Amino acid sequence: MTKEEKKLLIKYLKKHFKRKYPNTWDEELRKYLKDKPLTGRHGIRRKLGYMDLEYFGKAYVPHYFNRKTPQFHRELDAIWKKGVIKVKDGVKRAVAAPRGHAKSTNLTFKDTIHSVVYGYKHYILIISDSSDQADGFLGNIRDEFEDNKLIQEDFGEFKGPVWKNRVHL
Numbered sequence: 001m002t003k004e005e006k007k008l009l010i011k012y013l014k015k016h017f018k019r020k021y022p023n024t025w026d027e028e029l030r031k032y033l034k035d036k037p038l039t040g041r042h043g044i045r046r047k048l049g050y051m052d053l054e055y056f057g058k059a060y061v062p063h064y065f066n067r068k069t070p071q072f073h074r075e076l077d078a079i080w081k082k083g084v085i086k087v088k089d090g091v092k093r094a095v096a097a098p099r100g101h102a103k104s105t106n107l108t109f110k111d112t113i114h115s116v117v118y119g120y121k122h123y124i125l126i127i128s129d130s131s132d133q134a135d136g137f138l139g140n141i142r143d144e145f146e147d148n149k150l151i152q153e154d155f156g157e158f159k160g161p162v163w164k165n166r167v168h169l
């Protein structure tokens with residue numbers, strides 16, 4: 001883990017520990033960090049990524065999530081947590097926002113990767129304005145699974161022999 005990656009990890013851990021232990025968060029955080037691996041299958045980065053979608057994006061796909069997180073993305077994360085992670089059958093929900101607000105980057109890209117690596121969704125449907133756009137999202141997701149060293153370090157290999165794009169118009 002690089003110095004910058006560790007700094008990010010500590011920043012988000014502090015946020016959670018301050019909320020859970022308002023008076024003793026620093027002591028509790030030190031105890032938590034003692035003798036625990038930061039990375040790998042049982043690492044803190046992986047555990048924190050599960051519970052904090054904002055951190056997951058910044059930690060595992062920082063080349064997409066390298067700016068200050070807007071409140072709108074936190075709202076999208078809350079929708080995903082309540083409607084996808086915590087509800088077995090999911091919910092039907094529409095999200096509308098102007099172009100350029102990274103709705104697809106947040107929901108289609110980051111949250112799809114999150115759902116696969118943590119194993120709570122097995123069949124993902126990507127719907128876009130066009131089949132080319134959906135193929136682009138699938139290609140970007142595939143590239144992360146095949147080439148992203150951070151994902152591979154904590155979750156293992158996700159390379160598959162065949163990626164199928166099924167497009168229905």
